[in-house]
Amino acid sequence: MGRISLSQYLIEQERAGAQVPPELGLLIEVVGRACKAISAAVSKGDLEGVLGGAGTQNVQGETQKKLDVISNEILIQANEWGGYLSAMVSEEMEKPYQIPNRYPKGHYLLLFDPLDGSSNIDVNVSVGTIFSVLRCPEGVGDPDESSFLQPGAQQVAAGFAVYGPSTLLVLTVGRGAAGFTLDREVGSFKLTRERIVIPEETSEFAINMSNMRNWRAPIRRYIDECLAGKSGVRERDFNMRWVASMVADVYRILSRGGVFMYPSDLKYKSGRLRLMYEANPMAFIVEQAGGAATDGARRIMDIQPEALHQRVGVVLGSKHEVERIARYHAG
């Protein structure tokens, strides 16, 4: 028997007790299809002139890469006609994207970071896509910004793709986290990691060390203790990795454990990553894989969002390490 497809996985999850009605199943499959298209676009590189800047800025004042814009377009076009969405939110668009009148509307809200790690595109390092699915609040026909402002704990599904040596899709519908690998010849995602579990103990951390001078005391203490290695309080040596694509860093943690940090600091006072389409979906997946995610003081998924593009400090990964860092913050 061959490996099971994404479609079969979704049906089996529903049968096993997860909430995956057909509308949500279709949504996830279409997002998967869009990720295949983005993967194809990313892999063309210089051959089709998709690298480099688009000459524009997004709402957060970041320069957009051509592939940021292309990926956003792919996700919008793939998802606007299916009848399962009431609106979409993207890192690359200031306001929610309304479903055109010619299409029916549905019960879900889709949020995404179309291309994560865009600083890595031009140097051929892994990038990806992150998405989160919420329910449209009861009785809301024309969702506005406020309809999206739900804590991460209310997500019904979340996932991310990594466009690396192989193209991966990691997904949760609330019954654990699973990993799929794109079989390029067949053109479909095949289940390759049925139940992802993050190792609890770890000796690897991920942080952008160039921000060190701006760190607050708890992060400084945690990293100092890691760097002290065997002769320090942790009594073992630690290793460091920083891909600078959250998708790749988080996938490594889902594979061999570790802790990923982009904390709030003296420069990024409210953190650098975005709560609704980066931190929340990753927190959902990490928790479903037995890990934890905090901003230092609060569980990420309990934070009540106040704005679509709000930023947040992020510490996520192996449970014991994340709990230790949270204790340092509490002290």
Ligand code: AHG
């Ligand atoms: P995006 O490309 O969607 O703006 O996100 C990039 C994020 C994240 O993927 C990564 O962890 C971080 O920015 C990298 O930041 P540095 O450039 O500071 O290392």
Ligand code: MN
């Ligand atoms: Mn991103």
Ligand code: MN
């Ligand atoms: Mn992005």
